Amino acid sequence: MPAPDSLPLVTIVALCHNHARFLRPALDSILAQTYPNLEVFLVDDGSSDDSVAVLREYAAAHPAWHTVFLPENIGNCAAFNRAFFQSRGEFVIDFATDDILLPTRVARQVAYFQELDASYGMLYGNLELLSEDGRFQRLHHRPDAKGRLQPFPAAGWVFEEVLRRFFISAPSMMMRRATLLELGGYDETLTYEDFDFWVRASRNWQFAYQDEVLTQKRLHPRSKSAQSYRPHDPFIESTMQICRKAAALCRTASEWEALxxxxxxxxxxxxxxxxxxxxxxxxxxxxxxxxxxxxxxxxAAWLRVRHPRA
Structure with missing residues (x-):
C-alpha cells in the first residue's frame, strides 16, 4: 500500500448513545482497519451508561483520535454534524458504535471510490446482520432462487428508486465529503438521517453499489427499525418532512409515481x-x-370509524 500521506484521508465519525456493551468490539474494529490514513472522531450523544468511560479509555490510548462528548442527547443528526464540520476527510463514514467494520472495509471502499468519476457521491455495499449477542442472522442483500439479490441494489442515478423502496443499508455507506457539504450536513430538524440523505444526495449525485460484505450490523430491540411505526414513533414525522422535500425535487411523472x-x-x-x-x-x-x-x-374511512378521536 502507498505511504499514508499519499492516500485520501477518510473520516470515521463513531457515534455512540448508550452503546457501552457494544463499544469495545466497535472501536477495536476501527483499530483493525488495514487502511492507514484515518481521522477518527469519537462522539458521545449524552449517554447515561458507561459509554463515556470506555470512550475516554480509547481516546487516552490513541491521542490522535478526536472526541466530542455532548452533555445531553441531541439526536443522531446534530451529533454527527458536530464532528463532521470539524473533520477534514475526503470520504466520510457515519459509524454507529453498536456495529462492526470488517478489517478491509475502508481500504476496499476507497479503492472502489477511486475507480468512479466525481459524479458519485456515495457508495454502499452488502453487510451481515447480527443478533444482539453477535450471532449471524442473514445478509442484507441475499440471493433469491434465481441468484438475484433482494432487495435489489440500484446504482447510478437512483433518485426515483430511493423514493420507491428501501434497498440501502446505511451502516455500509461511505460518503464523499463534497456531497455532505453540498447538503449542509445532516438536517438537524429530523430524528433520523439516512432516508433524507438518500433523497437529497441522489438528486445531484450518483450512488454506487459494491458487491462485498465489509460491515456487520447489530439487530437489537432499541434499534430504530425495531421501534418504527409504533404509536408515538418520532420517526414518522421526519419521514413526512422528507417526503415533502422529495415532492419539491420530483421532475418526472415516474418520480412522482415513485413518491x-x-x-x-x-x-x-x-x-x-x-x-x-x-x-x-x-x-x-x-x-x-x-x-x-x-x-x-x-x-381513512376505517380510521374515522374505529378511531374518531385519535
Whole structure:
C-alpha cells in the first residue's frame, strides 16, 4: 500500500448513545482497519451508561483520535454534524458504535471510490446482520432462487428508486465529503438521517453499489427499525418532512409515481401499527399529490370509524 500521506484521508465519525456493551468490539474494529490514513472522531450523544468511560479509555490510548462528548442527547443528526464540520476527510463514514467494520472495509471502499468519476457521491455495499449477542442472522442483500439479490441494489442515478423502496443499508455507506457539504450536513430538524440523505444526495449525485460484505450490523430491540411505526414513533414525522422535500425535487411523472408508492406504503404501515394521527397526515399528503387510491380512501374511512378521536 502507498505511504499514508499519499492516500485520501477518510473520516470515521463513531457515534455512540448508550452503546457501552457494544463499544469495545466497535472501536477495536476501527483499530483493525488495514487502511492507514484515518481521522477518527469519537462522539458521545449524552449517554447515561458507561459509554463515556470506555470512550475516554480509547481516546487516552490513541491521542490522535478526536472526541466530542455532548452533555445531553441531541439526536443522531446534530451529533454527527458536530464532528463532521470539524473533520477534514475526503470520504466520510457515519459509524454507529453498536456495529462492526470488517478489517478491509475502508481500504476496499476507497479503492472502489477511486475507480468512479466525481459524479458519485456515495457508495454502499452488502453487510451481515447480527443478533444482539453477535450471532449471524442473514445478509442484507441475499440471493433469491434465481441468484438475484433482494432487495435489489440500484446504482447510478437512483433518485426515483430511493423514493420507491428501501434497498440501502446505511451502516455500509461511505460518503464523499463534497456531497455532505453540498447538503449542509445532516438536517438537524429530523430524528433520523439516512432516508433524507438518500433523497437529497441522489438528486445531484450518483450512488454506487459494491458487491462485498465489509460491515456487520447489530439487530437489537432499541434499534430504530425495531421501534418504527409504533404509536408515538418520532420517526414518522421526519419521514413526512422528507417526503415533502422529495415532492419539491420530483421532475418526472415516474418520480412522482415513485413518491406516491412510498407514501401509500408509509400510510399503510402507520395504520397497521396504530399510529393513527400519522396515518391521517400521510393520507392528507397523498391527497395533495394525487396519490390516494381506493385502498387509501378505505383505510381513512376505517380510521374515522374505529378511531374518531385519535
Amino acid at each position: 406516491r408508492v412510498r407514501l401509500r406504503w408509509e400510510m399503510r404501515q402507520a395504520a397497521r401499527f396504530g399510529s393513527i394521527p400519522q396515518a391521517r397526515q400521510l393520507y392528507a399528503l397523498l391527497r395533495e399529490i394525487g396519490g390516494a387510491g381506493w385502498v387509501e380512501h378505505g383505510i
